[in-house]
Amino acid sequence: MATYVVDGVEDLVLEDVGEAGIVKNADGEEDVELEDAWDLFYVWYVLGDEDFELEDVGTTYLILNVEGSEQMNIKEAFTIVGTIQNNMLEGQYRVENEYLNRYEAYLGTDAWPDLTDDLVLNPPWDFFTTWPHTLPPLSPGRTYYLIIRKRDKYGLIDFNVEALVIRIGPGGDELPVGPVDPFISQLGGEPVGKVRFRASYNWMQDSLPADRWHVYLTSDGSTPDPSNPSHLYLDVPMNTFRVEDLDQASGDAWGHGTVIKVIYRTYRTSDDAESLNTDVLEHTINLDAPGIVDGELFLGGGADR
Amino acid sequence: MPDEYKGSDGLRLYFTGASTDGGAQPDPNASLGNHRAENEVQPLAWDLFNLLKGITVEHVAGACGIGNCSIQAADGDQIRFVAPGEDYGETEIINQGETKVLESGASRSKSCRVHRWGSEPLAGVTTIKLSRWFNNVIGMSNITDPERLAGEEKVRCICLKAVNALGVDSIKGWITPLAPGIVSDVQQLPAIGTGFIESTGSIEDAPTWGFLRVEDAGGTLKEICLFTRRYSESKFEVAYSNHRGLLGTSATAGAATDVVYWVPGIRFGWQDPTAQPDGAASIAATENDLSQLGGITWHSHIRRSEATPFNLATTNIKYLWFRLSLPACLAASNVATWLALNGFAYDFLPGE
Numbered sequence: 306m307a308t309y310v311v312d313g314v315e316d317l318v319l320e321d322v323g324e325a326g327i328v329k330n331a332d333g334e335e336d337v338e339l340e341d342a343w344d345l346f347y348v349w350y351v352l353g354d355e356d357f358e359l360e361d362v363g364t365t366y367l368i369l370n371v372e373g374s375e376q377m378n379i380k381e382a383f384t385i386v387g388t389i390q391n392n393m394l395e396g397q398y399r400v401e402n403e404y405l406n407r408y409e410a411y412l413g414t415d416a417w418p419d420l421t422d423d424l425v426l427n428p429p430w431d432f433f434t435t436w437p438h439t440l441p442p443l444s445p446g447r448t449y450y451l452i453i454r455k456r457d458k459y460g461l462i463d464f465n466v467e468a469l470v471i472r473i474g475p476g477g478d479e480l481p482v483g484p485v486d487p488f489i490s491q492l493g494g495e496p497v498g499k500v501r502f503r504a505s506y507n508w509m510q511d512s513l514p515a516d517r518w519h520v521y522l523t524s525d526g527s528t529p530d531p532s533n534p535s536h537l538y539l540d541v542p543m544n545t546f547r548v549e550d551l552d553q554a555s556g557d558a559w560g561h562g563t564v565i566k567v568i569y570r571t572y573r574t575s576d577d578a579e580s581l582n583t584d585v586l587e588h589t590i591n592l593d594a595p596g597i598v599d600g601e602l603f604l605g606g607g608a609d610r
Numbered sequence: 611m612p613d614e615y616k617g618s619d620g621l622r623l624y625f626t627g628a629s630t631d632g633g634a635q636p637d638p639n640a641s642l643g644n645h646r647a648e649n650e651v652q653p654l655a656w657d658l659f660n661l662l663k664g665i666t667v668e669h670v671a672g673a674c675g676i677g678n679c680s681i682q683a684a685d686g687d688q689i690r691f692v693a694p695g696e697d698y699g700e701t702e703i704i705n706q707g708e709t710k711v712l713e714s715g716a717s718r719s720k721s722c723r724v725h726r727w728g729s730e731p732l733a734g735v736t737t738i739k740l741s742r743w744f745n746n747v748i749g750m751s752n753i754t755d756p757e758r759l760a761g762e763e764k765v766r767c768i769c770l771k772a773v774n775a776l777g778v779d780s781i782k783g784w785i786t787p788l789a790p791g792i793v794s795d796v797q798q799l800p801a802i803g804t805g806f807i808e809s810t811g812s813i814e815d816a817p818t819w820g821f822l823r824v825e826d827a828g829g830t831l832k833e834i835c836l837f838t839r840r841y842s843e844s845k846f847e848v849a850y851s852n853h854r855g856l857l858g859t860s861a862t863a864g865a866a867t868d869v870v871y872w873v874p875g876i877r878f879g880w881q882d883p884t885a886q887p888d889g890a891a892s893i894a895a896t897e898n899d900l901s902q903l904g905g906i907t908w909h910s911h912i913r914r915s916e917a918t919p920f921n922l923a924t925t926n927i928k929y930l931w932f933r934l935s936l937p938a939c940l941a942a943s944n945v946a947t948w949l950a951l952n953g954f955a956y957d958f959l960p961g962e
Contacts, residue, residue, distance in 0.1 A: 391719045393672040393955040396749025400948040460947025
């Protein structure tokens, strides 16, 4: 086996089988397909004082042989050996940084914070290494969403250690934080001018779950105002076994064309805390086609709670 | 499907650190020269699911890449292999006691070597989940906090052995760039000191720390530097002046036509054994000891066309050293995190 450096780019490895004189410069050319698709664009092989030439024209190679017209299979004169084998070796390591071995606090105002893990572009609001730790003061009149996470010396961050909602009143006092809002809510028609209230509440998001539904309703086209006691249309306990779902028809009926607007809120009796939902749902009474809402709510079947 | 020692199996990689050729030494952290060990370097970690009875997977080629591959058996003694994202290779027969190299459909380099020791008829599909190793022989050990602050040099040594009966030709090696290059057409580094490299292009999944290789438009190496802040996948800050001119290069003013590659912070060098086919390499007393490696020429090129090829006659060996060079990162409060990937690519032509 011999190796010939070809054109400074690639090596062509051929095995001479002792018939070295059979190929030389010639005029004719035939198409010969190499068995192995080498990444060669041009190869030139010198055999003594006689030349033979391979020229890549896509996936086919042309051979100029001694007689000029004879089809020349390169494997008849030479044994092409092997295929270039490409391989690689990879490995990973980490760099320790004890400065990162800490707890990190991420804070969102009126919304959960961005938790994109990028210490340059999204650094934590505060960090500390020991408990207890006093966080920086918060401005009054806002609701803050705080998440504490643990990072290790390799920069790997854990899931939430703690997630809190902190409500600061205008005077700087901490106020009770209501339960979370309903996450699915619907308002549909019922026969004879009634409406059906449907909503779901994910009790698992609250350490102290809500226990009642509040439905604020108007029928005069105005937006329901939860601060107006007269707009509280329905105040019902959550079902013991289906605590998260509200699915109830109104007791009242309205005339054709009446616009009904509602806001659903969850309510916790123990500390008189209500969710802050302001989403308004609207339904126009249609006695001919009530527009009944049907189907399971997302958390329907909550008896397995 | 070639027999063992042929195709991609014609050149095997082994740990070093043995006291005699072929001695047992399975620890990648002790692969620090001296003699070739019997233990093969496994480029990828793998987990097997649904084992084929009587079949042992001995080796999976690094060319397969990460992902799931499969070995499918049928009709008692027929077997074939598929690498991640490819089609099955040819179905062949493997008899009890045989060792075969199974090649995937599209690429013969993507292969695995299996041994059939059992006599039970083969049936079913084994799934092989391939993943990158942490802290293998090229990943080396983690950088500790004191090492990060003071700077660190680490080495490892592996041994290449031509096991093909006709030898192996045209062996070439190069460092694997970790992403395609980008042109530093927005900001470039000054001649000395700190600065930014910024491009209208981007390095996908760029880390928050990493090495950058700066080449001129013609592909000539200008400088390797370390960035410790990444503002986007297009903008990188070399925040410390001692992070310029690394891995044997010197700080050089950048140009708007320079091409920048995210690369590992390693170089490699070849060393002949004291004798063929079973001589020793130099010895690093610890992973930080370069005192006996002065005669090695260290390379950082990232293209096969820049590699100088060499041949190995059958049973002959050659040693390959990897050298990691991390400059001192003096700021304890530097908050960047770093998961680093080292990669080395090579190819060869087996004699068959």
